[in-house]
Amino acid sequence: MLQRIKGFEHTAEARKVEAEIENRHSGAALFSNEMPAPAQKQSPAAPCI
Amino acid sequence: MIAVEGVKMAQPQWIRMNREQAGRVLNQLSSRDDALVFSRDATEVAWRSLAFFSNYRLCRLTNYATMPTFTMTYLTDGTEYIALDGTANPIYTADEKDPLLLTEENVLPYIEFFFSHVQGSEGEVFLIRDPGKMPFLDSFTDAQQQGVMQNFKPVGVTFDAHRGAYRIEATLHYGGVLMSAAIIVMKDGKISFEDQHLLLSGIHFPDSPYGRNWIEG
Amino acid sequence: MPASTDLNDVLQPGQPLPADSVMIAKALEILSASPHGQQLANFVEKKNIVIKIAGTPEPVGYLPDKKLVYVGFNRNNAISPGRFILMLAAILREAQQEAAGIKHPDLRAPLEEHKKVSMAKHEDKIWYICTIACELHDQVAFSDYKFLDELRKMGHSEALDLYLRQEGKS
Incomplete structure (x- = not known):
């Protein structure tokens, strides 16, 4: 289903996305020290507010 | 007059709430009609104090469930939550509810807090304390860098007893230009600008000087 | 001092x-004029997707729940209608991905898995809004929206050039 753009991985935009993925992953790792055990997919998670 | 050079007061650190505390914040926010939806399992809640408020502090919600992560920051006294939406109104609302404790020492942090959360039609305002530490300086041409150094006017803080207001002479970046201006801060926190002078044009920051640089879409 | 850089405009109340309802309805109507945008409008209707506008410091699309999308922007620095439409299309496409079971990995999953899946989702979203922008750009009725220029202003210039080359439109 997912569409591709040939060469997208070499763009500055792709590097920016990659950096954001890394930031999110490391931020989530810090945060997840207090998260419950992984039982369900996180995206999108159940809303609470 | 206090001359403020390249010294920046250390910002208080963000303090992450534990799950129980975070849950209470999320519950409080969820009762609002206009509340944004956050994931209970994947939202980090952190807070930090503000030197110029006695009761209000900053509360930051970061939803890790989405990519990119979604963050909203609120001013809160622990009961009321005022979303910082990029306009001046939320800050002025908090100023009314929790009268500011402005001094010559913390009026500059107040202005920087204000600018980091309020934008104009041309984007963000950035107060330059030290031209040598200006964001993205390396991305400018040698001539531009020289222009920045030559045109920079140091920050100066005075209190105008007649108006009951602080007057901060400063060099600001806004809308791709460097300008000097007097920032007037009334005791109630209302801000206005006087004596604006263009110093240098064509100075475009490639990204947010406050580190918000995600491209949407 | 040029009026555009008068600092006092920072203090406008918005x-x-x-x-909001008018902006959303109009955006969906314009999206429906493009084949790929029509798919998104149909998806909204069929899946009862709720679309909301939020006041946020920066322009942002936000999908906190599979049936709820936000387009956020700063009311002091309002985005153009063209940008609003493309941002809505992007976040709706993400909702469509989620509905199809293409989700970001669990937060505890290895970084490489995140990079693989989340990057692919982003690339797909960009392909989709490039397609919609081109489909609408080709219609005289929407020339004022300058959809291709908006894509570039949003930071997708390189991706758009690659897309146009790939689709034989450059």
Whole structure:
């Protein structure tokens, strides 16, 4: 289903996305020290507010 | 007059709430009609104090469930939550509810807090304390860098007893230009600008000087 | 001092804008004029997707729940209608991905898995809004929206050039 753009991985935009993925992953790792055990997919998670 | 050079007061650190505390914040926010939806399992809640408020502090919600992560920051006294939406109104609302404790020492942090959360039609305002530490300086041409150094006017803080207001002479970046201006801060926190002078044009920051640089879409 | 850089405009209480419901309805109507945008409008209707506008410091699309999308922007620095439409299309496409079971990995999953899946989702979203922008750009009725220029202003210039080359439109 997912569409591709040939060469997208070499763009500055792709590097920016990659950096954001890394930031999110490391931020989530810090945060997840207090998260419950992984039982369900996180995206999108159940809303609470 | 206090001359403020390249010294920046250390910002208080963000303090992450534990799950129980975070849950209470999320519950409080969820009762609002206009509340944004956050994931209970994947939202980090952190807070930090503000030197110029006695009761209000900053509360930051970061939803890790989405990519990119979604963050909203609120001013809160622990009961009321005022979303910082990029306009001046939320800050002025908090100023009314929790009268500011402005001094010559913390009026500059107040202005920087204000600018980091309020934008104009041309984007963000950035107060330059030290031209040598200006964001993205390396991305400018040698001539531009020289222009920045030559045109920079140091920050100066005075209190105008007649108006009951602080007057901060400063060099600001806004809308791709460097300008000097007097920032007037009334005791109630209302801000206005006087004596604006263009110093240098064509100075475009490639990204947010406050580190918000995600491209949407 | 040029009027555009008068610092006092920072202090405006927020620019007057049409009602949220009007902005959303109009955006969906314009999206429906493009084949790929029509798919998104159909998806909204079929899956009862709720679309909301939020006041946020920066322009942002936000999908906190599979049936709820936000388009957020700063009311002091309102985005153009063209950008609003493309941002809505992007976040709706993400909702469509989620509905199809293409989700971001669990937060505890290895970084490489995140990079693989989340990057692919982003690339797909960009392909989709490039396609919609081109489909609408080709229609005289929407020339004022300058959809291709908006894509570039949003930071997708390189991706758009690659897309146009790939689709034989450059």
